[in-house]
Amino acid sequence: MLSKPTWPIKATWPILALVAGIGLSACKILPTPSAQGVAGNASGFNPDKMVEEIWASKVIPYLQEKAGPFAEVHALAKTDQAAAGAKYGNPKKQANSPWTFAVRFEGKIVAANTQSRAATMDIDVDGDGKADARVQIGPAMRGTALRDSLDFVQFNDFTNQIDFAQFGKAFNAYADKTVLSKLPREALEGRTAKVLGAYTIEGGQDLPLVTPAEAEIGPKP
Amino acid sequence: MKLTRRMTLAAFAGVLALGTAAPAFAADLIAIITPSHDNPFFKAEAVGAEAKAKELGYEALVLVHDDDANKQSQLIDTVIGRGAKAIILDNAGADATVAAVQKAKDAGIPSFLIDREINATGVAVAQIVSNNYQGAQLGAQEFVKLMGEKGNFVELVGKESDTNAGIRSKGYHDVIDDYPDLKMVAQQSANWSQTEAYSKMESILQANPDIKGVISGNDTMAMGAYAALAAANRKDVIVVGFDGSNDVRDSITSGGIKATVLQPAYAQAQMAVEQANDFIKNKKSPEKEKQLMDCVLINGDNAAKLETFALKN
Numbered sequence: 001m002l003s004k005p006t007w008p009i010k011a012t013w014p015i016l017a018l019v020a021g022i023g024l025s026a027c028k029i030l031p032t033p034s035a036q037g038v039a040g041n042a043s044g045f046n047p048d049k050m051v052e053e054i055w056a057s058k059v060i061p062y063l064q065e066k067a068g069p070f071a072e073v074h075a076l077a078k079t080d081q082a083a084a085g086a087k088y089g090n091p092k093k094q095a096n097s098p099w100t101f102a103v104r105f106e107g108k109i110v111a112a113n114t115q116s117r118a119a120t121m122d123i124d125v126d127g128d129g130k131a132d133a134r135v136q137i138g139p140a141m142r143g144t145a146l147r148d149s150l151d152f153v154q155f156n157d158f159t160n161q162i163d164f165a166q167f168g169k170a171f172n173a174y175a176d177k178t179v180l181s182k183l184p185r186e187a188l189e190g191r192t193a194k195v196l197g198a199y200t201i202e203g204g205q206d207l208p209l210v211t212p213a214e215a216e217i218g219p220k221p
Numbered sequence: 222m223k224l225t226r227r228m229t230l231a232a233f234a235g236v237l238a239l240g241t242a243a244p245a246f247a248a249d250l251i252a253i254i255t256p257s258h259d260n261p262f263f264k265a266e267a268v269g270a271e272a273k274a275k276e277l278g279y280e281a282l283v284l285v286h287d288d289d290a291n292k293q294s295q296l297i298d299t300v301i302g303r304g305a306k307a308i309i310l311d312n313a314g315a316d317a318t319v320a321a322v323q324k325a326k327d328a329g330i331p332s333f334l335i336d337r338e339i340n341a342t343g344v345a346v347a348q349i350v351s352n353n354y355q356g357a358q359l360g361a362q363e364f365v366k367l368m369g370e371k372g373n374f375v376e377l378v379g380k381e382s383d384t385n386a387g388i389r390s391k392g393y394h395d396v397i398d399d400y401p402d403l404k405m406v407a408q409q410s411a412n413w414s415q416t417e418a419y420s421k422m423e424s425i426l427q428a429n430p431d432i433k434g435v436i437s438g439n440d441t442m443a444m445g446a447y448a449a450l451a452a453a454n455r456k457d458v459i460v461v462g463f464d465g466s467n468d469v470r471d472s473i474t475s476g477g478i479k480a481t482v483l484q485p486a487y488a489q490a491q492m493a494v495e496q497a498n499d500f501i502k503n504k505k506s507p508e509k510e511k512q513l514m515d516c517v518l519i520n521g522d523n524a525a526k527l528e529t530f531a532l533k534n
């Protein structure tokens with residue numbers, strides 16, 4: 001480890017570049033080839049730190065501006081995914097990836113699964129008593145919806161898919177650490193919930209699975 | 222290797238003899254190089270690319286490198302000698318391949334990579350790869366659910382020289398390690414091989430009879446592991462694979478293996494040929510060099526729609 005004191009200094013460059021919104025291709029750090037032949041974190045890539053540095057300054061303002069009300073977003077997503085993606089998500093996403101949308105809503109918790117570590121709560125947004133969206137409340141979370149909703153994050157700015165994926169996971173971890181782990185877990189049904197987050201259109205889902213960046217749960221009724 | 226050399230020499234002789242007077246109607250050549258077709262995944266790539274190349278009016282040269290970087294390098298020489306217009310390549314190592322692709326580039330032949338990334342950009346024209354990490358997360362999430370978030374499990378890892386072996390393993394653990402009641406009792410490489418997975422599974426099972434699940438880096442190893450479990454009367458063990466092969470599809474629909482993750486191998490190879498065609502005819506590079514294709518979870522719900530690495534609607 002003594003031979004690596006320069007890594008943290010080098011590693012700040014891509015972070016600064018990302019914050020400043022400068023194209024990253026000019027300052028990409030290629031990983032040192034590792035013994036396993038697997039490109040990994042040898043470059044000192046620190047996704048958790050990158051997310052921490054952009055969360056309050058870029059991610060939350062972006063989501064607040066971009067997110068649409070759930071009913072509007074979901075209606076457009078069901079009829080024209082690309083239009084919904086351009087309006088509420090990242091129009092420059094990878095062509096073969098599904099669309100992701102930033103969304104906001106407030107509603108009543110009609111069901112909750114807090115037995116699983118991938119805990120969720122089902123929210124009735126339109127007041128018909130039936131669930132419209134499923135919100136992940138961690139600690140284990142699926143997908144990379146927060147990352148994929150951001151129009152300033154592109155796969156080609158990363159060395160490889162491992163770095164890109166770990167950057168995606170870092171958003172979930174940050175949301176869990178700063179927001180979701182502080183939410184109540186008991187007697188959720190009947191309470192109100194307010195969420196700002198993102199979801200990805202996927203086949204085989206019974207409800208849109210929303211990953212929150214901000215979430216509040218009201219008092220017991 | 223003698224044959225290769227002879228082919229190279231013959232090709233050179235041909236080029237010398239014909240000079241610039243090559244007949245105008247001779248079809249341009251696209252080389253398609255993949256690992257061994259023993260694995261149906263690589264065969265599907267080669268078949269998909271060849272079909273698309275012929276459809277677009279090219280002659281196709283299909284070669285296999287057997288995951289040997291030296292052999293791959295020799296094949297690139299052959300392809301250069303044959304005057305190919307483009308190379309479609311599922312490569313033999315993320316680091317070792319950079320020089321081989323550079324060699325082709327220096328000879329004026331563009332490479333279009335499929336399936337596996339290399340650790341350099343600006344050398345190949347395109348790298349169209351499956352989002353193995355995303356696919357592994359899908360497979361692991363299904364595995365966690367099937368396991369009821371607890372119990373002992375085994376991981377079979379792929380060939381170490383293949384980038385995707387490491388990527389998938391990381392993707393699996395990215396999800397599974399969030400569940401402290403899931404305990405990995407053994408992690409071994411079976412080198413993508415069905416027979417090796419069978420024998421490794423036999424000995425792992427003897428040492429760890431209390432396992433509840435096996436997560437495998439690909440489908441051929443999943444098939445080997447499931448056969449060993451079935452032979453030991455342990456069909457209760459949950460097995461999850463990766464690739465989306467017809468073998469595993471049949472196992473899923475008959476209640477054997479529980480799930481796999483489909484990589485769109487056939488479509489990916491065809492897309493690479495289309496981009497090569499655009500480059501040859503219009504001098505147009507794809508907008509982005511690295512292109513990710515998302516994977517799809519295959520389980521009892523949709524296995525019947527799977528055919529040769531593609532989902533039918």
